[in-house]
Amino acid sequence: MKQVKLKKISLYIILLLLIVISTLYIIPVQKKEFSELYNDNSEIQASLLHFREYPKTKLKIEGIDWEYLSIGNGKRYLLFLHGMGGAYDIWWQQIEHLKKDFNIISITLPEIHSLTEVTNGIVTILNKEKIDTVTVIGSSMGGYIAQYFMSTYPNKIYKVVLGNTFPPNDIFKTKNAKLRKLVPFFPEWLVMSKFKENVTTTVIPASENSKLVEAYLIEQYSGLMSKNQFIGRFDIVLEYFDVQRNTIDKTIPILIIESENDPLVPVTLREKLKSTYPEATVFSFKDKGHFPYLNRPKEYNSILYNFLNSTLQTKQEKE
Template identity: 45%
Template sequence: MKKSYFKRIVLILILIIIGIYFIPAPKATFFELYSINDKYSKSLKEFQAKPTKEVTVNGIKWIYYTGGSGPKTILFIHGMGGAYDLWWQQIIEFEKSYKVISYTLPEKINSLQKTSKGILEILKTEKIDKFYVVGTSMGGYIAQYLVSTIPNRIEKAVFGNTFPPNNLIAEENKTKSKILPFLPEIVISKLGKKTLDKKIIPAAKNSKLLKAFLPSLPFSKKQFINRYNIVIDKFTVNPTKYNIKRIPKLIIESDNDPLIQPQLRQQLRSLYKNANVYTFHNEGHFPYINASEEFNNVLRNFLNEKNEYLEVEKIITSYFKGRKNANLEQLQLAFSKKANLYTTHKNKILIIPIENYYKKVLLDGVQQANTSILNGDVTGNIASFKTKFEYPEKSYMDYLTLLKIDSGWKIISKTFTKIN
């Protein structure tokens, strides 16, 4: 009798545990949590009413939003707990003058490579070649991956409240990541709420907007685990490679970010030494939500800045075309009137005045040559670039020095040598 009773008790306990395990995390909408009828709630309601689009990649459905019709495109990438509407305040502002795209990362996606594949399919569907990328947290990490893998398609990059490739996150969460798959979804949700209440919201000056918006985001255990796998998915980036270095970058951080350690913030700045850095003061991990006006101004100013690498490349392209086409006008656009050319002749320095160079170009006439920029640096109003001319039977290496003056960038010296 006692044995039978004990079995029933054990069975009931097992059923209770199973029941708890499969209880979904409680969900509430933003409007259930935020009773204030202000510009934030009105704008979010209007934004969420707008239609989204779908694209299927390897049987997985991606939901995304696109709006605006400007000549340039901004791709917004959300963080670990986010969705496409995380960026509503930026999208409403920037779709006035840009085309904007924001997606929700599907629950099944668990790697950077799969993430990139979905993003590329969205861009292909929307017929977008080059774009600006703006990512936050996990999205900032994904943005870095895109910069490292498709740099020629990215015109500018923003890494917001994020981290570089590292071992620290995986090491610190080694035990938790092993336990996580066995925890009920409701427990994971409660742990997340504890972090929200004790760290994230206080760091954002107890923002009521953030306190209501974050819990309203879609959440599942599978999503959480898969997105964590993206966060610790390693890749290699070489910021000194020219096609990466030439991309203007902006690092946005907060001095009290509760989710990104100071050590990781420092590593990010050290990795991208030529990036601009903007530091929010006491705004936490989500300044684009709780300090949206300041965030939008910072982003707008960065996107409006000229890419000096592109400006220099235009001048070098004029030099390339002028030399190959024996076009004096294009060469004069590229070179300063006071420019000289330098090389060696019989182990002595040979200085060639620019006018003598022009005469030689006209004498040689049109040339068949492949030209390329191999490397370059821009610092303030000076630039130094390494280029190559490959003719059918010979090749030359050029080192160009440029200055930025009132009329724009000009080549002030060319030092060259024959390499075969």
């Protein structure tokens, strides 16, 4: 009888644990909108909300739904690529500034897990929009994708801007390999809460304690980005590739934008990026953090505009 009772008690405990665990997994991510999170500057808030009203294009590529903004005027084309915690609209202050002179594509990365998938999607979008060559502007993960795209499809690249990013390396993979294996097993709300905590404690202090940076990123981790999207972006950042420095690459003007106090890109990787592209022009922000295009948009826009409209000599031409 005692054994039967013990078995029943064990069964009840197991069932209780299963219920508790199941409950943890069905807890939804607490959603918060930008308008709730940011009220420092009504003009900036209104500008972003208005920007989000522009119609976006949806396109199914290899069974995956992509979404992007196509806007602007002019004969030159720009492609904006966001970082891990962003979307197409993280660049709105740059796009609004440049759209009168350029045709612009800005994408939101769906759930994909490799650099090959990203570039296939980009090429499909460019073909649909009948764009032969484009200037790619990428920050963080977006800058990493830009390097792979430049290395894989140099004939489609006119210029490249690599903002607050890193070259191919094994540092991130060594540091994050265990975390990558564990993330799929964590509830979505826990994953997002941990990264919101990192935003608050690490990213924001380095970004001049910008309420704009904080509000935008917290909104992304509060329901706009799914856990599966995040895992896919994690995979892209950790994927290694060899930079192909062929003759065509060296004719492409490159601008590297960095911040001296970037908390997400260590100095060793910033230096490696510059040595990987020694012909690049480099601009360094002082104490502006990982998102200078958000917290210092006027300066960033000016840097971009000057580079986009410059007639830089390539390394080959100098030689």
